[in-house]
Amino acid sequence: xxxxxxxxxxxxxxxxxxxxxxxxxxxxxxxxxxxxxxxxxxxxxxxxxxxxxxxxxxxxxxxxxxxxxxxxxxxxxxxxxxxxxxxxxxxxxxxxxxxxxxxxxxxxxxxxxxxxxxxxxxxxxxxxxxxxxxxxxxxxxxxxxxxxxxxxxxxxxxx
Ligand code: CDP
Ligand code: MG
Numbered sequence: 001x002x003x004x005x006x007x008x009x010x011x012x013x014x015x016x017x018x019x020x021x022x023x024x025x026x027x028x029x030x031x032x033x034x035x036x037x038x039x040x041x042x043x044x045x046x047x048x049x050x051x052x053x054x055x056x057x058x059x060x061x062x063x064x065x066x067x068x069x070x071x072x073x074x075x076x077x078x079x080x081x082x083x084x085x086x087x088x089x090x091x092x093x094x095x096x097x098x099x100x101x102x103x104x105x106x107x108x109x110x111x112x113x114x115x116x117x118x119x120x121x122x123x124x125x126x127x128x129x130x131x132x133x134x135x136x137x138x139x140x141x142x143x144x145x146x147x148x149x150x151x152x153x154x155x156x157x158x159x
Contacts, residue, residue: 003081004034004147006137007089008126011069013106014038019072022102022124025088026076030154035075035138035147041067048140058120065120073141079158082127082134089127097123 007026009019027033041049046063053059076085090101093111097104103123114121128134138147 001079002077003079003131003134004075004077004138005082005085005128005134006126006141007074007076007085007128009072009074010066010122010124010126011071012065012122013124014072015069016106016124018106018124022106023074025102026074026085029078029084029088030152030158031076031078031081031085032150032152032154033074034077034149035142036072037142037146038070038072039141040070043067049137058115061114061118061120065122071126075138075142075147082129082131085127086129089125092123093121094123 009022013019013022043063046066047054050059050062050066053062078084088102090097090103092103094103094107095110097107099105102125106124107122109121111121128137
């Protein structure tokens with residue numbers, strides 16, 4: 001039940017200087033940071049991370065987007081962390097992401113708008129989609145020795 005999941009604050013979140021506000025949302029929910037780093041990935045790494053999307057029409061724009069500046073990579077740990085993080089992040093398209101979610105609160109544009117421009121939808125965050133994806137992505141972004149086991153105040157309240 002205790003899972004680890006990968007979150008990326010994409011280049012738009014970093015360049016808009018809202019990393020702290022976004023991290024606060026996960027922190028408030030009691031998720032534990034077990035790994036964190038800033039990385040400027042290249043196109044090869046993008047193809048590894050987005051292996052499932054490389055053949056899709058939107059991939060070219062996505063690669064341009066994810067490599068345009070550094071991202072902040074975080075490995076979170078918590079009860080059903082994969083699902084809980086996705087709930088906090090919200091649906092992929094900011095236009096349809098409800099208020100209260102990160103994508104719904106900090107962006108508003110649509111696939112319709114970005115597809116016409118041939119650009120990726122700038123939706124601030126990446127979050128692993130399911131537990132299998134999370135295992136692969138955490139291993140891709142973090143060495144086991146860079147992930148930490150420690151207690152937080154939440155451990156006493158939820159475990
Ligand atoms: O990030 P998420 O898992 O919610 O969505 P995805 O379907 O795995 O797509 C990965 C990323 O590709 C999205 O977060 C968008 O940034 C981008 N994307 C896009 O620009 N246009 C699409 N039609 C679909 C995805
Ligand atoms: Mg995905």
